[in-house]
Amino acid sequence: MFKLPEITYPLSIDTIGKMLALGHEMTANCLNTGCGQSSRVNLVALGHRIGFDHSCLAQNLQRHFYCPKCRAAGRDDKRVGFIHLTLSNPHSEWPREREQWRQQIGRRAG
Numbered sequence: 001m002f003k004l005p006e007i008t009y010p011l012s013i014d015t016i017g018k019m020l021a022l023g024h025e026m027t028a029n030c031l032n033t034g035c036g037q038s039s040r041v042n043l044v045a046l047g048h049r050i051g052f053d054h055s056c057l058a059q060n061l062q063r064h065f066y067c068p069k070c071r072a073a074g075r076d077d078k079r080v081g082f083i084h085l086t087l088s089n090p091h092s093e094w095p096r097e098r099e100q101w102r103q104q105i106g107r108r109a110g
Ligand SMILES: [Zn+2]
Pocket: 030, 031, 032, 035, 036, 037, 067, 068, 069, 070, 071
């Protein structure tokens, strides 16, 4: 288990813990021309390895990643970029709206 950080405003999503707390996801992508290697980053595993307070900015994450395809081919394997993905519909409803929907379903069933 791990403790998620408190979310404070103005919002700044700058750590792995905050990304997890807000339901964000991340992919790591090789930037070498023609490679196309891309994979989803397991943020929980990454947080356990380097810390949930660790920065999630590319310049601070890059040293922890390499491209396996380029390493196998003998190319520069450290040109890795990241794409942050926000929580989107249908998983991003406001809690109140979700609760209203649950109550409607409950009324119909009951
Ligand atoms: Zn590559």
